[in-house]
Amino acid sequence: MACGAEADAKMGAGVGSRLSARWGAAHNGLSEWFWQRLTAALLLLLLPAAFWLLWAVAAGSLDAAGLARLASSLPVRVLHTLLAAAALAHGWLGARVIIEDYLHCPWARVPVVGALGVAAAGLGMAWLALVWGLAGGA
Amino acid sequence: MSPRLSIYRWRAPMMASLAHRVSGLMLIVFIVAYPCLLAVMLGGPEGFARAREALTSPLGRLFLWASGAALAYHWLNGLRFLLLDAGFGESREAMRMSAKLALGAGVTAALGLGAALWTMGGG
Numbered sequence: 283m284a285c286g287a288e289a290d291a292k293m294g295a296g297v298g299s300r301l302s303a304r305w306g307a308a309h310n311g312l313s314e315w316f317w318q319r320l321t322a323a324l325l326l327l328l329l330p331a332a333f334w335l336l337w338a339v340a341a342g343s344l345d346a347a348g349l350a351r352l353a354s355s356l357p358v359r360v361l362h363t364l365l366a367a368a369a370l371a372h373g374w375l376g377a378r379v380i381i382e383d384y385l386h387c388p389w390a391r392v393p394v395v396g397a398l399g400v401a402a403a404g405l406g407m408a409w410l411a412l413v414w415g416l417a418g419g420a
Numbered sequence: 421m422s423p424r425l426s427i428y429r430w431r432a433p434m435m436a437s438l439a440h441r442v443s444g445l446m447l448i449v450f451i452v453a454y455p456c457l458l459a460v461m462l463g464g465p466e467g468f469a470r471a472r473e474a475l476t477s478p479l480g481r482l483f484l485w486a487s488g489a490a491l492a493y494h495w496l497n498g499l500r501f502l503l504l505d506a507g508f509g510e511s512r513e514a515m516r517m518s519a520k521l522a523l524g525a526g527v528t529a530a531l532g533l534g535a536a537l538w539t540m541g542g543g
Contacts, residue, residue, distance in 0.1 A: 319505060322498050329447070332454055333491050339461065339468075340475040340484060341540055346468035349461055369451040376444045409455040412462070 314375055321372035328365040359413050366409040370402045436519035439526070440497045446490035453483065481537045488533040493526030 335352075338344035344352070352358055378395050385391040428434050461471045474480045500518050503509060509518050 319502065322502060326495060326499065329491060330495065333450075333488060336454065336457065336475060337484065337488070339472055340480070342472075346461070346465045349468065353458070353462055366455070373444070373448045373451055376441075377448060380441055380445070405452060405455065412455055412459050 317371060318375050321368040321375075324364055324368040325372055328361060328368060331361070332365055353413070362413040363410060366406050366413070370406045370409075374399060374402045432516050432519035432523065436497055436500075436522050439493060439523065440501075443490035443494040443497075443526075446486055447494055450487040450490070453487075476540070481540075485530070485533050485537050489526070489530035492529035492533070493522070496525050496529075497522040 335344070335349075339349065353362070377398055381391055381395055381398075385394060457471050457475070460467045462468075475484065497519075500509075500522050503518075504515070509515060
C-alpha cells in the first residue's frame with residue numbers, strides 16, 4: 283500500500299478513486315451522505331439553541347435557577363438528547379471525511395478514525411448521563 | 421496532500437468548502453466543551469458562577485466568538501449544501517455566487533459577534 287509522497291503522486295495521477303474505493307468509506311457512501319444530511323437538518327435548529335444557552339449565561343440573562351429549571355424540563359432533555367446524537371454523529375462523519383482526505387496510510391487512518399469514534403461514543407454517553415441524571419437533581 | 425489544497429483551483433466554491441471544513445473542526449471543539457460547561461453550570465450556584473466567570477474572561481469570549489463565527493458560517497454554508505442537494509442553484513454561476521454570499525455573510529456575522537462580545541458586560 284502506497285503512503286506519503288508516493289500516495290500523493292498517485293492521487294495527483296488520478297489513482298485516488300481506486301485508493302478510496304479500497305480503503306475508504308465508498309462501500310457505504312450513500313448511507314453516510316444520508317446521515318450527514320439528516321443530522322445537518324436537526325443541527326440547523328439545535329446547535330444555535332445550544333450556543334444561545336451559553337451566550338445567555340455569559341450575558342447574564344439566564345441565572346443558575348433558570349438554567350436548572352430549563353435543563354430539567356422534559357422537552358429540553360429530549361432536545362439535548364437529539365443534539366448529542368446529531369452533533370456527535372455529524373462531527374464524527376465530517377472528521378472522518380477530512381481524515382480520509384489527509385491521512386492516506388491505512389495503518390494511521392484506521393486507528394485515528396476508530397479512536398475518534400470511541401471518543402465520540404464516550405462523550406455521547408457522558409452527555410446523556412448528564413442530561414437524564416444530574417439535571418434532574420439540580 | 422488533499423486535492424483541495426494541491427490540485428483544485430482557488431475559486432469561491434472551493435474556498436467555501438474549505439472554510440466549511442475549518443468551521444466544522446472548530447464546532448467539534450464547541451460540542452466537546454458544551455456538555456462540560458453544562459455539567460459545571462448544573463453542579464450548583466458556585467459551579468454556575470465559575471462557568472460564567474470563565475465564559476466572560478478574555479479566553480471565554482474568544483471561545484464564544486470563534487464558536488459563534490464558526491456556527492454562523494457552517495450554518496449558512498450547510499444550508500447552501502442542502503439546497504444544492506435539493507437541486508437549487510446548481511449552475512456554475514449560481515454556485516460561485518452562493519459561495520461568495522456564504523463567505524461574505526460568515527465574515528459579517530463574525531464581525532457582528534465580535535462587536536456584541538466587546539460590548540457585553542463582565543462576569
